[in-house]
Structures are given as structure tokens and as C-alpha cells.
Amino acid sequence: MxxxxxxxxxxxxxxxxxGTTTFFAYATVYVVRCHQRVTLAAHAIPRGExxxxxxxxxxxxxxxxxxxxxxxxxxxxxxxxxVIRWLQALNVPFILPAIIRGKQGGTRALCQGRQSHYxxxxxxxxxxxxxxxxxxxxxxxxxxKRGRHGIRxxxxxxxxxxxxxxxxxxxxxxxxxxxxxxxxxxxCRIRTTTKRPVxxxxxxAVAFLLVNLWIWLLWTQLSVRRRGGRRVYQERxxxxxxLEFLCHAVERRFPLIQAIFLPATG
Numbered sequence: 001m002x003x004x005x006x007x008x009x010x011x012x013x014x015x016x017x018x019g020t021t022t023f024f025a026y027a028t029v030y031v032v033r034c035h036q037r038v039t040l041a042a043h044a045i046p047r048g049e050x051x052x053x054x055x056x057x058x059x060x061x062x063x064x065x066x067x068x069x070x071x072x073x074x075x076x077x078x079x080x081x082x083v084i085r086w087l088q089a090l091n092v093p094f095i096l097p098a099i100i101r102g103k104q105g106g107t108r109a110l111c112q113g114r115q116s117h118y119x120x121x122x123x124x125x126x127x128x129x130x131x132x133x134x135x136x137x138x139x140x141x142x143x144x145k146r147g148r149h150g151i152r153x154x155x156x157x158x159x160x161x162x163x164x165x166x167x168x169x170x171x172x173x174x175x176x177x178x179x180x181x182x183x184x185x186x187x188c189r190i191r192t193t194t195k196r197p198v199x200x201x202x203x204x205a206v207a208f209l210l211v212n213l214w215i216w217l218l219w220t221q222l223s224v225r226r227r228g229g230r231r232v233y234q235e236r237x238x239x240x241x242x243l244e245f246l247c248h249a250v251e252r253r254f255p256l257i258q259a260i261f262l263p264a265t266g
Contacts, residue, residue, distance in 0.1 A: 009046045010197040024200055028208070029058045030178040031067065035229065036219055037177045039185075039208040040065060044201045051078055052086045071095065071161060073175035079157070081125040084133050088159055095163075095172055098135065098155035110137050111153040116165045118158070133157045136165050184211050188243055210246075214239050 011022045025045040031038055041061035045054055055078070062069070072087070072094035079099050087094050098121075102108040110121065121135035136156040142148035156168050163171055189207040194200065214237075223232040 009048075010044055011195070012047065024197065026201070026204055027054050027058055028178065028181075029062060030175075030181060032174050032177065036215065037181070038212045038215055039178075039181055040067065042201065042205050042208060044197050046197075050082065051080060052082050055083065055086070069093070071171075073172060075175075081123055081128040081131045084123065084157060084159075085128075085131045088131070088133070091160065093160040094158075095161055095168065096157040097172070098157050100153065100155060107135075107155055110135065110155060113137075114139055114151065118165055121157075123157075134159060136168050138165060138168055140169075181208070181211060184239060187239055210243070211239070214242050217242065 010024055012025055013021055014023065015021070017023075027043045027045055028039050029041040031040050041058055043054065043057050043061075059069070069092060072092055074083070074094060074096040076097045076099060079096055084096070098107055100107050100111060107121070110119065116136070116138045119135050119137060120132060122130050122132050124130045134157065136158050138154040138156065140152045140154065142150060142152045154169055156172070158168070185204070185207045188210045190203040192200065192203060218232050218234055218237060219230075222234070222237050223230050225231075
């Protein structure tokens with residue numbers, strides 16, 4: 001039997017969403033190769049696990065698959081001294097958006113001028129000390145988006161990545177596909193109320209596998225090569241259609257019960 005502590009150790013509490021205030025947290029490795037985007041690993045995050053431990057577990061899942069990380073795009077939540085120091089020690093190329101903090105000091109002090117540039121910044125933490133990193137300051141304009149005007153600043157921590165500073169936001173957009181994969185995954189995720197972390201992780205993994213299968217079918221069966229890039233006919237075979245095909249196949253293998261017969265009494 002699964003220990004009670006192992007169940008509660010995976011529950012997080014935060015603002016109410018969809019009628020609940022408790023959630024399970026997951027981290028995934030999402031790979032982009034030759035314009036193909038697939039999820040290769042998922043990890044359920046227990047409470048108290050450090051960000052470095054989460055990254056270590058996820059990257060170790062890539063070793064048996066012989067996947068070489070050419071460039072690591074991290075979520076803003078990994079912006080911290082331990083993560084940057086650890087990745088620098090491993091010498092892993094990465095791009096990590098920095099959080100703008102402070103009123104005049106901190107990273108806010110870098111948000112000056114109209115020219116994008118690279119600089120050196122020392123990130124400080126009362127608990128973990130300091131780490132020196134290469135910071136990219138990207139200048140742009142809001143252009144009225146969300147009612148904002150004037151200069152917009154984006155900060156990125158960059159390590160062993162040779163990209164023009166003004167091109168960093170364009171390259172980092174490759175990571176946005178992971179949010180899309182989570183939304184798509186929800187279309188085929190099994191709904192459950194169980195609090196067992198193993199079962200919930202299994203259901204999440206099956207959902208990602210179904211999405212990967214759909215991507216593979218699109219790429220191998222519903223696409224053609226052409227000049228300028230492969231043409232994928234995703235509109236001809238949406239994920240919902242594949243799920244309906246699978247449901248029909250399961251129903252043929254395991255027919256639905258359409259009648260109930262009571263035992264004879266005499």
C-alpha cells in the first residue's frame with residue numbers, strides 16, 4: 001500500500017482554479033529537432049525538491065535516449081543562483097530569462113538605454129551566495145500591446161550560446177511550444193480524483209505519449225516535402241480525430257455492454 005506521506009508530499013496549494021486549491025506539479029523535457037516537437041520525459045515534483053534536483057533528474061532521462069543537448073531553454077522559474085551555478089559547472093549551453101527586480105538596483109538597473117547589448121551581472125542570494133553570469137539586455141518597443149507604450153526590456157542569462165543579442169527573443173520562442181504541448185495534452189488526459197501520485201503521473205505520461213503519436217503520424221503520413229520546409233496537413237487530421245479513431249478501435253475490441261440480464265428465479 002502506498003504510504004500516506006508519499007501521497008501528501010506531492011500536493012501543492014495555491015489559488016483556486018477549476019474548483020480546487022490543491023495541485024500536482026510536473027516538469028517535462030521537450031525536444032525540438034528538425035521542426036519536430038516531442039515530449040521525452042515527465043517528472044512528478046515532490047514538495048521540497050530543489051530546482052537543481054529537478055533538472056538533474058530530467059537531464060538524466062535523456063542519457064539512455066542518446067539525446068545531446070545543443071541548447072537548453074529554461075522556464076523563468078529556474079532563474080536562481082544554484083541553477084545558474086550548476087549549469088555553468090556542467091558547461092551546458094542555455095538561455096534563461098531573468099526576472100526584473102528592484103526599483104533602482106538589482107536587474108532593474110540594467111534596463112537603461114536604447115541599444116541591446118551583452119553585459120556581466122552578479123546574481124546574489126542571501127542563502128546561496130553569488131554567481132557571475134553573462135546577461136543579455138534586449139531593447140524593444142511595446143507598440144501599444146496591452147495598452148503599453150515606450151521601451152520594453154527583456155533580460156536573458158546566456159551561457160555558451162552564440163546568438164546576436166537582438167535575436168535572443170526569436171530563438172527563445174522555440175520554448176513556447178512546451179506550453180502548447182500542455183494544453184494539447186489536456187485533450188487526451190484521463191480525468192481522475194485519485195490522490196495517488198503514481199496513478200496521476202501514469203495518466204499524464206499516457207497523454208503525452210498520445211500527443212507524441214499524433215505528431216509522428218502528422219510528420220510521417222500527412223506531410224509532404226517542399227521547398228522552404230515540409231508541409232504538414234494538420235487541419236486534415238486534428239488530435240480529436242485521432243482520439244475518436246482510437247475510441248472506435250477499443251470499442252471494436254471490447255464491445256460496449258448494451259443490455260443487462262437478470263438471473264432467472266424460480
